[in-house]
Amino acid sequence: MTEIRAILRNHMKEKLARNEVVASMTVRLSRSIEIAQIAATSGFDTLYVDLEHNTLSIDTCCQICIAAQQIGVTPLVRVPANTAEYIGRVLDGGAMGVITPHVRSAAEARAIVDLVKFPSLGQRSAGGALSHYQYRNFPVSETNAAMNDATSLVVMMETVAALENVEEIIGTEGIDMLLVGSNDLCAQMGLAGQFDHPRLAQAFERSIAAARKVGKHVGIGGLASRDDLMAKFVRMGARYVSTGTDMAFLLSACAQKARFVQQLAP
Secondary structure (H helix, E strand, C coil), X not given: CCHHHXXXXXXXXXXXXXXXXXXXXXXXXXXXXXXXXXXXXXXXXXXXXECXXXXXXXXXXXXXXXXXXXXCCEEEEECCCCCHHHHHHHHHHCCCEEEECCCCCHHHHHHHHHXXXXXXXXXXXXXXXXXXXXXXXXXXXXXXXXXXXHCEEEXXXXXXXXXXXXXXXXXXXXXXXXXXXXXHHHHHCCCCCCCCCHHHHHHHHHHHHHHHHCCCEEEEEXXXXXXXXXXXXXXXXXXXXXXXXXXXXXXXXXXHHHHHHHCCCC
């Protein structure tokens, strides 16, 4: 193992390569780096900062990512748009991967690979020494290859069009994982909130089969309130589980304690 590859570790990818299940938490509320240590202490393998559905700045997002890097929690960022000004900046700023929303075709997937991966796999621009390898200087030929291997590209599968093209999307070189967005996918199918509908299970089944065929993975999103379905889809072959948001975890714990006190007999 070269020196840069010893430094540059994506623990989530390593765990997935062993066919182990990965636990992820979503950051929407926290504005400080403590959330990274909370994720690690809680036992999460990875976190993703959700820039699509909150108002966090890129600066705050990247500070959280760097903190997570240093303690072995793989930091991902769900970008609000699949454009260079988001993808390039969060990757340079500390993210070890991106989650890209609303990908509907292999052509769109290929365009995102160009933004995420360095040549020869993609067209990502080099921005100098990065936190990912402790700001050390290595030959570009080494850093580009190592960064390509260590950077996760996760595409959301949350539309009917994406489901219809799922084999071509996951087969695109440079794509590492499909994350099934159960909420949006069900809504697109005219089944908003109907997570028990067989069409959702069929979507997971088709996605998992397509991913397995090319040695890649499928993640579970949008089912934080349904432990039974998360377990079902893991048994089916999904290996990444998005368990919920920091806001939901805090609210749940707060409500539980408030109920406890309110029910105490005087």
